[in-house]
Amino acid sequence: xxxxxxxxxxxxxxxxxxxxxxxxxxxxxxxxxxxxxxxxxxxxxxxxxxxxxxxxxxxxxxxxxxxxxxxxxxxxxxxxxxxxxxxxxxxxxxxxxxxxxxxxxxxxxxxxxxxxxxxxxxxxxxxxxxxxxxxxxxxxxxxxxxxxxxxxxxxxxxxxxxxxxxxxxxxxxxxxxxxxxxxxxxxxxxxxxxxxxxxxxxxxxxxxxxxxxxxxxxxxxxxxxxxxxxxxxxxxxxxxxxxxxxxxxxxxxxxxxxxxxxxxxxxxxxxxxxxxxxxxxxxxxxxxxxxxxxxxxxxxxxxxxxxxxxxxxxxxxxxxxxxxxxxxxxxxxxxxxxxxxxxxxxxxxxxxxxxxxxxxxxxxxxxxxxxxxxxxxxxxxxxxxxxxxxxxxxxxxxxxxxxxxxxxxxxxxxxxxxxxxxxxxxxxxxxxxxxxxxxxxxxxxxxxxxxxxxxxxxxxxxxxxxxxxxxxxxxxxxxxxxxxxxxxxxxxxxxxxxxxxxxxx
Amino acid sequence: xxxxxxxxxxxxxxxxxxxxxxxxxxxxxxxxxxxxxxxxxxxxxxxxxxxxxxxxxxxxxxxxxxxxxxxxxxxxxxxxxxxxxxxxxxxxxxxxxxxxxxxxxxxxxxxxxxxxxxxxxxxxxxxxxxxxxxxxxxxxxxxxxxxxxxxxxxxxxxxxxxxxxxxxxxxxxxxxxxxxxxxxxxxxxxxxxxxxxxxxxxxxxxxxxxxxxxxxxxxxxxxxxxxxxxxxxxxxxxxxxxxxxxxxxxxxxxxxxxxxxxxxxxxxxxxxxxxxxxxxxxxxxxxxxxxxxxxxxxxxxxxxxxxxxxxxxxxxxxxxxxxxxxxxxxxxxxxxxxxxxxxxxxxxxxxxxxxx
Numbered sequence: 001x002x003x004x005x006x007x008x009x010x011x012x013x014x015x016x017x018x019x020x021x022x023x024x025x026x027x028x029x030x031x032x033x034x035x036x037x038x039x040x041x042x043x044x045x046x047x048x049x050x051x052x053x054x055x056x057x058x059x060x061x062x063x064x065x066x067x068x069x070x071x072x073x074x075x076x077x078x079x080x081x082x083x084x085x086x087x088x089x090x091x092x093x094x095x096x097x098x099x100x101x102x103x104x105x106x107x108x109x110x111x112x113x114x115x116x117x118x119x120x121x122x123x124x125x126x127x128x129x130x131x132x133x134x135x136x137x138x139x140x141x142x143x144x145x146x147x148x149x150x151x152x153x154x155x156x157x158x159x160x161x162x163x164x165x166x167x168x169x170x171x172x173x174x175x176x177x178x179x180x181x182x183x184x185x186x187x188x189x190x191x192x193x194x195x196x197x198x199x200x201x202x203x204x205x206x207x208x209x210x211x212x213x214x215x216x217x218x219x220x221x222x223x224x225x226x227x228x229x230x231x232x233x234x235x236x237x238x239x240x241x242x243x244x245x246x247x248x249x250x251x252x253x254x255x256x257x258x259x260x261x262x263x264x265x266x267x268x269x270x271x272x273x274x275x276x277x278x279x280x281x282x283x284x285x286x287x288x289x290x291x292x293x294x295x296x297x298x299x300x301x302x303x304x305x306x307x308x309x310x311x312x313x314x315x316x317x318x319x320x321x322x323x324x325x326x327x328x329x330x331x332x333x334x335x336x337x338x339x340x341x342x343x344x345x346x347x348x349x350x351x352x353x354x355x356x357x358x359x360x361x362x363x364x365x366x367x368x369x370x371x372x373x374x375x376x377x378x379x380x381x382x383x384x385x386x387x388x389x390x391x392x393x394x395x396x397x398x399x400x401x402x403x404x405x406x407x408x409x410x411x412x413x414x415x416x417x418x419x420x421x422x423x424x425x426x427x428x429x430x431x432x433x434x435x436x437x438x439x440x441x442x443x444x445x446x447x448x449x450x451x452x453x454x455x456x457x458x459x460x461x462x463x464x465x466x467x468x469x470x471x472x473x474x475x476x477x478x479x480x481x482x483x484x485x486x487x488x489x490x491x492x493x494x495x496x497x498x499x500x501x502x503x504x505x
Numbered sequence: 506x507x508x509x510x511x512x513x514x515x516x517x518x519x520x521x522x523x524x525x526x527x528x529x530x531x532x533x534x535x536x537x538x539x540x541x542x543x544x545x546x547x548x549x550x551x552x553x554x555x556x557x558x559x560x561x562x563x564x565x566x567x568x569x570x571x572x573x574x575x576x577x578x579x580x581x582x583x584x585x586x587x588x589x590x591x592x593x594x595x596x597x598x599x600x601x602x603x604x605x606x607x608x609x610x611x612x613x614x615x616x617x618x619x620x621x622x623x624x625x626x627x628x629x630x631x632x633x634x635x636x637x638x639x640x641x642x643x644x645x646x647x648x649x650x651x652x653x654x655x656x657x658x659x660x661x662x663x664x665x666x667x668x669x670x671x672x673x674x675x676x677x678x679x680x681x682x683x684x685x686x687x688x689x690x691x692x693x694x695x696x697x698x699x700x701x702x703x704x705x706x707x708x709x710x711x712x713x714x715x716x717x718x719x720x721x722x723x724x725x726x727x728x729x730x731x732x733x734x735x736x737x738x739x740x741x742x743x744x745x746x747x748x749x750x751x752x753x754x755x756x757x758x759x760x761x762x763x764x765x766x767x768x769x770x771x772x773x774x775x776x777x778x779x780x781x782x783x784x785x786x787x788x789x790x791x792x793x794x795x796x797x798x799x800x801x802x803x804x805x806x807x808x809x810x811x812x813x814x815x816x817x818x819x820x821x822x823x824x825x826x827x828x829x830x831x832x833x834x835x836x837x838x839x840x841x842x843x844x845x846x847x848x849x850x851x852x853x854x855x856x857x858x859x860x861x
Contacts, residue, residue, distance in 0.1 A: 308744065332746040346744055349737035351805065360734060361745040363727040371725040414745070 005032040006068070008168045008200045009054065009085060013063035016049050016224075023049040025224040026063060031169060036191055036201045038215035038234075040208060041243055045221040047204050051173050054202065055087035056080030068168075081109070086167035090174040092154045098147035102137075103129030105146050106161050132164040136190075152183040159190070163199075170194060171202040176210060177294055188214045208236040208243075209496055240489045260284030261319075263451035264422055268314030269304065271297030275475025277314065282422070282451040287444055289466025289483070290455040293495055297475035298455040299341055302426050305453070306338030307331035318422060332361055334422075337415025337450075341426040347411045348399060355381040355395035357410050362418035380417065388413040389439050405436020412440055416447070423452040429461045441465045459491035471495055543802035545849055550817050557824035564827055571706060577793075577819035578708035579604075579767045579774070583786050584793035584811045585719045586763030590651075591794060591806035592723060593756040594736040598655040599640060600764040600790055602662035604783030607632045607768025609666040612675040612690075612778025619688030626697070626769050633765015634758055636662060641754030659787070667780065675778035690776045698774030708770045712812070715763065719808040722759075732756055736806070792839060793818060796846040804850050818842060 009031040016024040024046045031037050041047045052058035054065065056074035064071050067083045074080045080087070089095060096105050106129040110116050116124060129142050137160055140153050149157070155175060162170060172191070176184045191201050191214055203215055211218050212234045220228045220242035228242035260283035269278045275297060282288045290298045303309045305316065307325030316323045318334050325331040331338065340346035349357060358381045359366055366376045381395040388409045392402050399407060408428060415423055423444065429437045441464055444452050456462045462469055463483040471479040471494055479494060558565035583600050590597040607629040614625040636658065643654040671682055677689035700707045723729040732752045734742035743749050767786065772778060796817060797803070797810025821842060822835050830838075 306744070327748070328744050329746045329748060338744060340740075340744055346738075346740040349734055349741055352734075352737060356730070360730070360742075363730055367727060371721065372727060372730065374725075 005034055007031065007066075008033050008068055009202075010066040010069075011050070011054065011063065012066060014050065014053055014060045014065065015062035016046075016053065016058065017061045022224055024053075024060070027221070027224070027226055028063075029219050029226065029229075031200045031202055033168065033200050034195050034198045035216040036195045036203055036214055038211035038218035039202055039204045039221065040206060040211055040218055040239060041221035041227075045243070046224040047206075047221055048173070049224075050221070051087065051089075051171060051202075051204055054080070054085060054169075055089075055171055056085070081165060081167070084165075084168035085171065086162035086165060086169070087171040088155065088158045088162055088173065088175060090177060092151065092158050095158055096146045096154060099145055101143050101145055102133075102140060102149070102157055103142040105157060106132045106142070106164070109161065109165070133160055136160040136163070152179050152186075155179070155187075163194070167199065169200045169202065171204070173204045174206070175203070176205060176207065184210070207496065208239045208492070211239065212236055237489065240492060260286060260451070263319055264305070264453070265317045265320075266305075266314065267316075269301065269316065270312040270314065270475065271301040271304075271472065272475035273312060276477075278477055280470065280477070282453055284421075284451050285448045286468070287452045287454060287466045289462040289469040290453065290472055291457060291459060291462045291469055291491065291495060292472035293457060295474075296472040298457075298472050299426055300475070301472070302338070302424050302453065302455055305331070305422075306336055306424050308338065308340075332418070332420075335420050336422045336424060337361070337418060337420030339412050339415070339423075339425045339428055341430070343408060343411055343430075348407065350400070352399055353396045354385065354390065354392050354399060354402070354410055357399050358384055358395075358414045358417050361414055365418075384413055384417055388416070388443060403436070405432045405439070408432045409436060409440060409443070412443065416443070421450050423447060423450050425452065425454045427456055428454060429456060429458065437461070457495075459488040459495065463488055463491060539802075542799075542849060546796070546799045546813065546817065546846060547801075550813070550820065553817075553820055553824060557820070557827065561824070561827045564824060567704075569823070571704070571709065573819045573823045574709045574712070574816070575706045576823065577815045578706070578712040579771050580786060580789045580793060580818075581712050581812050581815035582715050582770070583764050583767040584790035584797075584815050585715055585808055586760035586767075587790045587794040588797065588806045588808050588811045589719065589723070589732075589763070590756050590760040592733050592736045593753050594739070595644065595651040595753060595756060596655065597637075597640060597757060597760045597764075598652060598787065599636065599659040599662060600760060600767075601783045601785070601787030602659045602666070603633050603636045603761055603764035604768040604771060604786045605781055606636070606662045606666040606669075606783075607765045608772045608782055609669045609675065609778045609780075611769055611772045613669050613681075615688050615690055615694060616675050616677060616679065616686045616778070617670075617681045617688075619686075621688070622691050622694035625694060629769035629772070630762060630765045633768065634762045636765070637758040637761020638754065640761060641757035644757065645750045645753050663781065663784070666783075670778070670780070672780065674780050677776070690773075695773050695776050698770050698772070699776070708774065711766070711770060715766070716808060716812050719763075723808055728752070728755065789815075789818070789839070792843040795850075796843060798850040799846040814846070 007030045011027055011029050013026045013028055014024060015022070015026045027046065027050060039047055039050065049058065053060050056077050056079050059075065065074060066072065067085070072083055074083065077087070097108070103126050107116060107125050110128060111120065116128065126142065133142060137156055140149065140156065146154060146157065175187060179187065191203060195201055203211070205211060215234065216232050218230045218234055218239060219226055220230070220239055222243055230239060262281055263284050264282040266278060266280045271278060278301065280288065290301070292298050300309065304311045307328045307330050310326070311324050318336065323334050325334065328338065355377050359377050363372060366372050366380070368376065378395045385392065385395065390402070390406050390409045390413070392406060399410065402410070412425065412428060425444065428440055432440065444454065444465055454462065454465055463486065466483055469481045469483055469491070470477050471481065481491060481494070554565070563569060583604060587597055587600055610632050611625045611629040614620040614628045615622070620628070640655055640658055643649045643658070644651050673679070678686055680686040697707055702710060723733060731742060731747040732755065734745065734747055735749050735752050739749055768783065771782065775782070793815035794806060794811045796814030797807055798805060800807070800810030800813045803810055818839055821838060825834070825838060826832070
């Protein structure tokens, strides 16, 4: 039904390399006026990179972008906007001024472009804002500060602002990630309405059910390339196949360790305040996987175990000893090693060497008298670099000279260096290439001396690495699956259904 | 988000120095830039020494070189303290005032109160340390941003140094508001600033000891390593088991102690307690620490660079004085040096990391 419509935006063989890693390997796609094009893919499939290229914030290293059949170079968000492409990024707060009013935020692009004159009056701003808001923002007070609005309203403000320039293409990057079910439905309706008015919408999401509800056509990305293109009526199962590939197991599974003694015992804990009680046990040599969508509480649970945030409720013991860490120091002393979700923000030290990054949590081990022994550090880390398979020029290589996957190995490996008995890994495969992912999975699986808890929102990853998988939703454990008998599709299905029981109603 | 290229990278491809991903192969021009970034300041320092030595034979004598070191000793010691506070990603604006108040308290201990040299030195060092502790607690416990907290204490202690003497300077023989002095700047005390051991001035010896101690502390001790980790990425340091609050307080305590030590040496060198004598030391110490960023391409606070920075400024000022440049041009020249060094450190022209 969309075949006769004009192509307003096209990517022709768009590729993007970051040093030694390829984020996009020649992606071609077309967006037509009046259609909603879904863009789906797992973590690391290249959705965000493609979005950034289409919105002008990143330049492709090969291929090009066409707007209405004409080849264009989008060097900035402003140029993309002039070409009629408006993007609402996932992180809405990055595009809003929190303590300014809704009205001021709505006219921000006009203000920046100088279209309100040098000294715009309050009344002028209010009038322009009212024009932009039109009937798109019912229930939103234009004079309220943006920081007082909920996420959903902030997003509506951004979408309204994006539509003020009457763009021919609206790119929505994971717009529903932080929304409740009702808010999602409202957004879907808005998107359909825009399409009906002739706007082309690119809708990026990792929820397959959503694409079925809202998209005319879906392009699935896998490993930086187009893995399949589907037209309505859409079938979530076929999409899942395209996204996840053949589902072949990539890591050698060892026998499930059940004989080891209990290392971590959690009773009556809460992931979220007032949430359901959580019971779990992890044994030595065992890898427990925890999966769930954003907001399921898995990060909150892990951070309590690592002393990063206060323990909300219940009792925890490690090797039978009661454990209630008030600071990461307490957790480390009890033998807990924690790899946070966001490597750059919470694990890496800019400009530090591989050796210094590896020895940081357990420096006392390298002390000879009052001073640290560089030789001892270098010797220990050279061995570790070999064991971890870190590709680098040596212990003194700067961490920045390593690829993302190798940097992640360093961040995980520092806890091997510290001899941790309980490893807690939050999304350890995010931003990590497939090779390094397999290496890390092997390391984790080979950590016989330690018990491991791995959280990942990617069903394929979690099945690859874990002996047992717990599914979390709304702060509680809603199911347990055996990776030997369950495939990624079924698990993905379970995760989505668990998180949204309302949808069946 | 990413995946590996089909071929695994050979180890040789990730050799340091780190290359900006996707950057072009290194051209001769970029090699020159790299060299400027890493060695520019040291080369310039050597070149200046050669130029001054050729044009002014008196410049390159042991006596003059030691007098340059003597002239920068106090600044360099204070600057090492600034370096430690910068290492935790902090900033200590109060070091100048700390110098002032330790000078006045040390002088008052000797002259007004007649406490003798040992107690006077102790009082000076304790004063600096306590001020550092106050700064640290304001910043870590009261959560006042570092610049603002130390701006406040800068004021407080500059004012406090006036209260001690009712605004007067202290010299041997001048008692408090006309009262008879109970003591004086003893020879044992002034030896700290004016004496020498085998021809090497005592403050220079102190500087060498402090430099070695600070470098060892920051690079080779557990606390120093953790302290720099806090400065590099506070959350990463916390998750790796660093007691972030304590380490930040420690950094300001060290900064205060070293400013106090600088004050004691300054009082001993001048043999008096001059009102507000420390005011100049803030800017000079901060510039030495910042010029130090440009040494060996560190681009971050580092103790070795700080001392080189202080010596660099000393050489330039000494050489210019010998070439009969007016003394009132000194601040101007120092400012230019600072701006130049900052451009080398931060500008994308020289620093590939800054190009991001």
